[in-house]
Amino acid sequence: MNFFTRILTGACCSLICLSAANAENYDKNKIGTFLSNFTECDYLNITREEMIESRDILVSFAMCHLDINAPKQFKDVSDCDKHPKECSYGDKKISDKAVAKVIKRYLAYDFNDFQPTDFHQYRNNYFYMSYGAKELLYAAAVKNIYALSNGNLKVTAALYNTVTEKKPSEDAVTITAEIKPYVWDGKKTWSLVSIKTND
Secondary structure, eight states, X not given: OOHHHHHHHHHHHHHHHHHHHHXXXXXXXXXXXXXXXXXXXXXXXXXXXXXXXXXXXXXXXHHHHHHHHOGGGOEEOOOTTTOHHHHHHOSEEEEHHHXXXXXXXXXXXXXXXXXXXXXXXXXXXXXXXXXXXXOOOEEEEEEEEEEOTTSOEEEEEEEEETTTOSSOOTTOOEEEEEEEEEEETTEEEEEEEEEEEOO
């Protein structure tokens, strides 16, 4: 091995070691919880750019997240005799501020395009949805974290059914995600850059 090869090898080794050492400082459980907010709503192959380009996707993601994690924030739609049109929009409603807050928290994006979507009606500062059977929820168990040179994190994780499994099986579907550290509401967290399933 010549001098220049030794220098290059040593530099690469140092970079890899540094990345691994930095990644060890991150909490796998917290990052797994962050990613689960996407996987439980079946967002497994998507980028942040694709999400923010679609009002339908943004609102659907936020509504799904709130329905699973903050169901008490919804208000039931009632008195259909007096307000038949509102009842035709859905069984429950939630404020547009709550929807925008979720989008800001998980995608670092300021959303204010409050209009009906293909899936959710909008009226008087509320988005509507109907009650439905809860689908199986898939959580993410983080396996590895790598610190990237741009400051982001590359995360690999395995999915498991939270109803029937306590941890991923050996043949579980795995994902790779890139997330960006940032501060939301005065707290250190992450925003999604991309997520995809592995072949």
